[in-house]
Amino acid sequence: MPPVVAPVIEPEKPKAKVKPIDRSQGVLRPVIVEELVGPDHKVRAIWELTGQLDLSGYYGKIQSQEGKAGSSAWNPQLLLSVWLYAYSEQVTSARYLSTLMEYEPGLMWLAGLGVVNYWTLNAFRSSHQEELSKLLAELLGVLSHEGLITLECVAHDGTKIQAQAGSDTFRRGKTLEKEILKAQELVVELERQEASGGSGNARRDAAQRRAARERNERMKLAAEELEKVRAAKKSEQERAEARVSLTEPESRNMKHGNNAIEPSYNVQISVDAEQKIIVGFCLTQSSSDSGCLQEAMEQVKETVGRYPEQSVADGGFTNQASIHDMNQSGIDFYGSLAEPEMRQAASMKAAGIDPAFGPSAFQVLTESKSLQCPAGKILEYVRQSKKGDTTYWQYQAESKDCGGCEYQKQCCPRPEKGRLVSIRMEENEEVAAFREKMKTEAAQQIYKKRGPVAEFPNAWIKEKLGIRKFRLRGMAKATTEALWGVLTYDVQQWIRLSWRPKVMAAVVGNGATQLA
Ligand code: SF4
Structure with a gap:
């Protein structure tokens, strides 16, 4: 009989000990606002830069006054800084931005833990186009002073950005006439209801009347825009077929890089070749770039104070008119002319x-x-x-x-x-001379700058800043939105090229002094 072997009993392994999670507790922690962001965080740069700009145009519009009744307004420097930071982080929604202000360290530092409501943020963003244009000119003055802009060579290009409308909102003249009539009738009906006492809900009635009036105005604008579209058509049949968007009448159908045709605006951007800084910008309703170069150079002159010495643009801009215009303005033009x-x-x-x-x-x-x-x-x-x-x-x-x-x-x-x-x-003599110039090696070398310089900011604004479709309606508001993108791009270039190297040098210098 084999011997009986006692079974080996392994000692029980103790359970792993981990920290418990207590979600029932409430904790009050001190927040040192100044320590929320590091010394080289971009919110510090944005705040420093906006502090150098003349914001008197913004302050002049504030109705609240010190020593008088009423609540204080938000500081325009703060609102400006908040939006510049938001765009640089691809945040374009005012509601989301307002929520972020409650916990995002950069925004908490900027606002000193304050939270601006989305309505105020939205109103600040969509208005003040004039002030924003002045700020761009001022910013370019700062960049020019620091040697980041030379205007020796400016590359120009256009990019189409989708408008806040769908392709299915386009209507021909007859449908538009019916819509205008309906909109007018609704306004009259709501005014009649108001005169007879309304529904009993004054707030809702007022909102309905405001919406009806806005729609009526939009229909009138659509009728005006339709006439402009018709005037640009060559044949009677094309004029009869002309259509316009009812929700965004100033936009035009434009072909994009992926061949999709969408209601859009054509954003024209001029870039200084020295450090790829945007020195001019405008928004057009034209899907073609052919007549846009002179206007773009005028924008550069208005913003920076003078024409560039050279301008470079692709074949879409190169034609007899632009060659003539550049000669007249004393700009040495380089482009691509088809044989x-x-x-x-x-x-x-x-x-x-x-x-x-x-x-x-x-x-x-x-x-x-x-x-x-x-x-x-x-x-x-x-x-x-x-x-x-x-x-x-x-x-x-x-x-x-x-x-x-x-x-x-x-x-x-x-x-x-x-x-x-x-x-x-x-x-034409000018065109023949231009063609001869473009055959030289020197001209070809200058023309080669165009792609990398002109297309870089366009791609950045769309991909990095997330402005592929305007959030705001109407050409004026779309211009303001594009202006935010341009300002944010230039501010980021200033941070990269000027502010951050100085801050890092100071940090390294301090470290070296402490070690010594
Ligand atoms: S050669 Fe040409 S132009 Fe002359 S008759 Fe023939 S088809 Fe006409």
Whole structure:
């Protein structure tokens, strides 16, 4: 019989000892406001900078006065600093910002633990456009004084930012007329109800009347904007098809980088190449950049006090008008001008014409002011046309000649009209000189600055500051919102390039002194 072996009993392992969590307790802790943020925290920089700016325009609008009854207003320097900090942290909602003020250390330090309600924050943000523009000019003065702006070279570009409206809010004239009528009737009806005593809830009635009046005003604005849109159309049919947004009448449908067409504004931004600081900005309703360069340079002059020495912009801005405008303003302009041959090749390809039957295949008969085609037929001069910056003389073949021609398929895919040939005439002198300048290596090197300089702030404002869609409605308020983005961007550049290096040098210096 095998021996009986007693089982080995392992000693029980003691349970791990962890700290208990007591959520039933209440604790009062002292908060030392000054220690909420470190010495190089950006709220300190923002407060220091806003303290240097002239805020008299803001203070002048405050109705509360010392020594008189009534509560004190919030300090405009605080509201300005709070919004600059909020935008730099991608916070664009006034409600969320107000909540953040209760626990976010940077905001707690700024406001000394105070909390501003969202209504006050919203009102401060959406008004004061004039003061905000002056602040940008002042800020640029500070940056210029510190050598961060030279205006030797300014790169310019536009970016589309979605308006506070959906694509489905666009209506044609007839629908708009009905909406205007409905809005007017509602205002009259609510005023009639008010005159007869109202519903008994005065506050609600007043809110309804205010909303009806605002809608009525918006419909009137929509009618005005529709006329502007119609005036820009070429044909009667296009004018009949013209539409405008009922919720954001001043916005226009614009194509974005992802090919989506959305109600938007075109934000034009000029950037000093020295340190990529924004030195000019404006908002336009035009989806095309072609006529925006001169206005942008005027903005730079207004904000900084003078035109830049050089300006650089892409092909969207480069045309005869902008070349002429820049010459007139004494600005050395660098851009991208399409070669007429390339343009002509593209239009021939679109029309299905064989490259072998291009304009060079036709012989100019100077004496008779006509052309002779490869089949020996005569094309008569019909008109002069302008495409971009170049003048062309146009000659038309007879449809019966082209219809029965052996080269018809290659030369005139639509014989019912007869082949139309455009012969390029002499180019405008300024444009020809510009084209020659852009062929030089030096000009190409300057033009290469454009992408990295001009596109960087656009991307920053959209991606880092989160302004991809305006929160505010109306062109004036959208301009103010974009201005906040531009100011925040420039303030952050100032912190990075000027304020933080000085603070860090002081901190290191203090450390070295203590060690010594
Ligand atoms: S298609 Fe017309 S223009 Fe062209 S070669 Fe023939 S006749 Fe001449």
